[in-house]
Amino acid sequence: xxxxxxxxxxxxxxxxxxxxxxxxxxxxxxxxxxxxxxxxxxxxxxxxxxxxxxxxxxxxxxxxxxxxxxxxxxxxxxxxxxxxxxxxxxxxxxxxxxxxxxxxxxxxxxxxxxxxxxxxxxxxxxxxxxxxxxxxxxxxxxxxxxxxxxxxxxxxxxxxxxxxxxxxxxxxxxxxxxxxxxxxxxxxxxxxxxxxxxxxxxxxxxxxxxxxxxxxxxxxxx
Numbered sequence: 221x222x223x224x225x226x227x228x229x230x231x232x233x234x235x236x237x238x239x240x241x242x243x244x245x246x247x248x249x250x251x252x253x254x255x256x257x258x259x260x261x262x263x264x265x266x267x268x269x270x271x272x273x274x275x276x277x278x279x280x281x282x283x284x285x286x287x288x289x290x291x292x293x294x295x296x297x298x299x300x301x302x303x304x305x306x307x308x309x310x311x312x313x314x315x316x317x318x319x320x321x322x323x324x325x326x327x328x329x330x331x332x333x334x335x336x337x338x339x340x341x342x343x344x345x346x347x348x349x350x351x352x353x354x355x356x357x358x359x360x361x362x363x364x365x366x367x368x369x370x371x372x373x374x375x376x377x378x379x380x381x382x383x384x385x386x387x388x389x390x391x392x393x394x395x396x397x398x399x400x401x402x403x404x405x406x407x408x409x410x411x412x413x414x415x416x417x418x419x420x421x422x423x424x425x426x427x428x429x430x431x432x433x434x435x436x437x438x439x440x441x442x
Contacts, residue, residue, distance in 0.1 A: 227256065229253055230255070230399045231343075232255075233403075234403070237422065240421055240422040241420065242422055247347060247419035248413070249350055249419070251343065251406070251410065251418065251419075251420055252344045252422070255342075256337075257309055257337060258312055258314055258318070258335075258337050259307060259308070259309055259310075260334065260337075261301070261306070261334045262298075262306045262307075262333050263333075264326070264330065265304060266304060268329070271326065274325040274326045274329060275298075275322070275325070278318070278326070279298065279308065279322070280293050284299075284300045287300060290371065290372050290385055295311045296308070296318075299385055300372060301383075307336075308322075315337055316335075319333055319335060339399055340399060342394055342396055343405060344387075344394055346390050346392040346421075349413070349416035349417075351391055352416065359375065368389070369387065369391075370386070372384060372385045372386070377397075378405065378408045381397070381401075382395050382397045384396075
């Protein structure tokens, strides 16, 4: 891990803070970078009660075992990646301590944990037309009756691999992409959002809350 004073986020060269506003206003879409999130890939046997209990002891959150689901407590989220793989997202600076806690809790149990925080960028998108923007480049059905808060999907956005997590009903989404694709995806999102009105939002490092308060989803006919 580089020294903290040398670190730059994946989108630092765009100087987004110079264009950011505190409130989205009437914009249909707001975007932000969520820099420097701690990210750990955890692997293990989810059918092993000892493994699940040890992970919950270390993280304070239940391990999600349902496909494409997310569990979270406070600022710790565990995102399902596969039957034996999860992404643990924690505040910046806490990843080493949490990795150590996992290693201690899982001692004697078959597992693997790897710090991948520097390999992925996270972009937040929110607002009443956030879903419409994502639909332009993503084949996953994002309709509220099939994809909602607490769900995730590994898919493609504009032909680029991404991990998508819906955070709340606003809707707010977190988009995880490999660092080398961050500039491309940001520019694609900016272009796709222009017709709806776009605001770039000031975002504290590692924060996951959207700039907008969650709104009630419309009732969807069966």
